[in-house]
Amino acid sequence: MAQGTPIPDDHAALLQAIARHRERAAFAVLFRVFAPRVKAWMIRSGAADTVAEELAQETLLAVWQKADQFDPGRAGVSAWIFTIARNQRIDALRRERYPGTLLPDPDSGGAAEPVPPESAVAMAEQEARIRAALAGLPAEQAAVVRKAYFEDKAHAEIEQELCIPLGTVKSRLRLAITQLRAALADRP
Structure with a gap:
C-alpha cells in the first residue's frame, strides 16, 4: 500500500474515533479514502457524474451521522460504507421513479389546492x-x-x-x- 494510506484496521479505528469523539480529522481521512471509491461505484451503477458526486457526499454524511451504529463484528468498514451507499442509491432511484409521492416543500410558499369535501371524506x-x-x-x-x-x-x-x-x-x-x-x- 502507498505510504499514508490507512490499512483496513485503521479504518475501524477511525470510525470509532468518529463515533466516540466526533473527530473531524478521522472523518477527513475516511472521506479522502472512500468518497472517490463510492463515487466511482455510483457511476458504474449508472448514476450521472454530478448525481454520483452528490450520492457519495450523502453516503459519507450518513457515515458521520451513523458512525456509532458500526459493528466491526458484523461487517468491515468498507462493506458497511458500501451498504450505506447502496441504500442511498436505492433511495435516489425511488425519488426519481416516484417524484409525485414526495410532499411539497412547505417553505416553497405555494398555496395548496383545496381538496373537495367528498375527496376529503373518502381519504x-x-x-x-x-x-x-x-x-x-x-x-x-x-x-x-x-x-x-x-x-x-x-x-x-x-x-x-x-x-x-x-x-x-x-x-x-x-x-x-x-x-x-x-x-x-x-x-x-
Whole structure:
C-alpha cells in the first residue's frame, strides 16, 4: 500500500474515533479514502457524474451521522460504507421513479389546492380502514410496515434498527402485506 494510506484496521479505528469523539480529522481521512471509491461505484451503477458526486457526499454524511451504529463484528468498514451507499442509491432511484409521492416543500410558499369535501371524506375513510388493518397486524409485522412505508427505510436499515435478520424483515413485511390486502379487500 502507498505510504499514508490507512490499512483496513485503521479504518475501524477511525470510525470509532468518529463515533466516540466526533473527530473531524478521522472523518477527513475516511472521506479522502472512500468518497472517490463510492463515487466511482455510483457511476458504474449508472448514476450521472454530478448525481454520483452528490450520492457519495450523502453516503459519507450518513457515515458521520451513523458512525456509532458500526459493528466491526458484523461487517468491515468498507462493506458497511458500501451498504450505506447502496441504500442511498436505492433511495435516489425511488425519488426519481416516484417524484409525485414526495410532499411539497412547505417553505416553497405555494398555496395548496383545496381538496373537495367528498375527496376529503373518502381519504379519511380510507385512512381509518388502513389504520384499523394495521392495528390488526401482530406488533412485529406492524413495526416493519411502519418503518418501510411510513418512515421510508430500506430493509437493511430496518434490520439494523430492529436487530433482526434481513430475511426476517422481508418475511414479516411479506406476511403483513398479504394480511393487509386481505383485510382491505374485505371492506368496501
